[in-house]
Amino acid sequence: MKGIQDYYHDHFAQCYGCGRLNEHGHHLKTYWDGEHTITKFIPKEYHTAIPGFVYGGMLASVIDCHGTGSAALAFAKQQNIELCEHNAPRCVTASLQVKYLKPTPIDGEIEIKGTIAKINERKATIVAELYAGGNLCVTGEIVAVLVPDNFGE
Numbered sequence: 001m002k003g004i005q006d007y008y009h010d011h012f013a014q015c016y017g018c019g020r021l022n023e024h025g026h027h028l029k030t031y032w033d034g035e036h037t038i039t040k041f042i043p044k045e046y047h048t049a050i051p052g053f054v055y056g057g058m059l060a061s062v063i064d065c066h067g068t069g070s071a072a073l074a075f076a077k078q079q080n081i082e083l084c085e086h087n088a089p090r091c092v093t094a095s096l097q098v099k100y101l102k103p104t105p106i107d108g109e110i111e112i113k114g115t116i117a118k119i120n121e122r123k124a125t126i127v128a129e130l131y132a133g134g135n136l137c138v139t140g141e142i143v144a145v146l147v148p149d150n151f152g153e
């Protein structure tokens with residue numbers, strides 16, 4: 001399954017969280033599932049907070065890139081962009097809020113579900129729900145802003 005991250009320009013594909021070209025990163029892939037967006041992630045043992053549970057900063061990182069990926073998908077849809085080669089819209093995080101509802105078990109797949117709560121021409125607000133073993137463990141809200149092709153160059 002391809003994610004929006006497969007369509008980022010090389011310059012935007014170096015991100016530790018989701019860049020396909022970062023050999024040390026998580027290589028997250030975010031895609032549509034109906035009206036929602038999905039990202040899946042299997043934590044490694046070394047992502048431990050206390051034995052058995054995932055480090056909170058790691059979860060924030062996954063929610064962050066799920067948010068920017070979801071925003072890029074939403075802008076592509078808004079602008080009728082047919083994704084091909086490396087033509088995905090470029091978004092950065094302006095704001096990230098995370099609420100840890102319960103400890104997140106480390107021994108299985110994590111699924112993050114995104115809802116596009118608000119979108120205008122330049123800014124999208126994404127609400128994220130992170131599930132482990134079917135239980136809602138963390139929620140997040142990400143404000144992502146579209147940036148020009150030459151951002152950071």
Ligand SMILES: CCCCCCCCCCCCCC(=O)SCCNC(=O)CCNC(=O)[C@H](O)C(C)(C)COP(=O)(O)OP(=O)(O)OC[C@H]1O[C@@H](n2cnc3c(N)ncnc32)[C@H](O)[C@@H]1OP(=O)(O)O
Nearest residue numbers: 012015064065068091092093094095122123143145147152
């Ligand atoms: C170094 C970064 C590298 C990125 C690599 C990408 C990799 C690939 C992707 C993976 C990424 C992975 C994730 C990462 O790691 S991304 C890396 C972490 N993020 C950053 O470094 C971003 C740094 N900030 C900026 O560059 C600028 O401040 C941005 C571009 C965000 C906006 O500044 P700019 O002057 O250009 O725009 P504007 O001021 O006209 O604002 C525009 C709209 O946004 C609203 N707004 C602004 N700030 C906030 C805020 N804090 N909360 C809520 N809203 C905020 C503002 O009200 C306005 O709304 P509206 O009036 O339209 O309603």
